Amino acid sequence: MSLETLAITHAELSAEISEIQRAQSGLFCDRFRFDPGLLEYDTCIGLRYKEVGNVRQENGGMYSFDEGETPLCDACEKTRELKRKRVKLRIHLGQVRAAITRIGRRLKEQGQAEHSDEC
Numbered sequence: 796m797s798l799e800t801l802a803i804t805h806a807e808l809s810a811e812i813s814e815i816q817r818a819q820s821g822l823f824c825d826r827f828r829f830d831p832g833l834l835e836y837d838t839c840i841g842l843r844y845k846e847v848g849n850v851r852q853e854n855g856g857m858y859s860f861d862e863g864e865t866p867l868c869d870a871c872e873k874t875r876e877l878k879r880k881r882v883k884l885r886i887h888l889g890q891v892r893a894a895i896t897r898i899g900r901r902l903k904e905q906g907q908a909e910h911s912d913e914c
């Protein structure tokens with residue numbers, strides 16, 4: 796992939812991630828609608844994590860978030876979905892950055908090689 800394509804992909808991924816973050820920041824757990832005094836970890840997601848953590852501690856085994864029984868409200872389901880998307884995009888963004896870094900490293904080495912030729 797050319798440096799130009801990588802830069803465009805980087806810009807697109809960054810924009811998509813920002814868009815998701817904006818969408819996520821507008822989502823509020825239903826539980827807060829009824830009790831605004833709740834703390835951040837009192838969302839359905841927070842409670843599910845607590846449940847999953849407790850089960851893991853008791854059984855010492857693997858127990859995934861999706862296996863949890865604490866119900867998630869629509870906003871929390873959506874938050875999870877957006878987070879999953881964001882994680883995927885972040886991984887892709889990391890790969891693009893790594894590719895840009897590789898090219899940069901090569902260009903730097905070439906530059907040094909050319910420079911040493913002049914000496």
Ligand SMILES: [Zn+2]
Pocket residue numbers: 823824825826838839840867868869870871
């Ligand atoms: Zn919720």
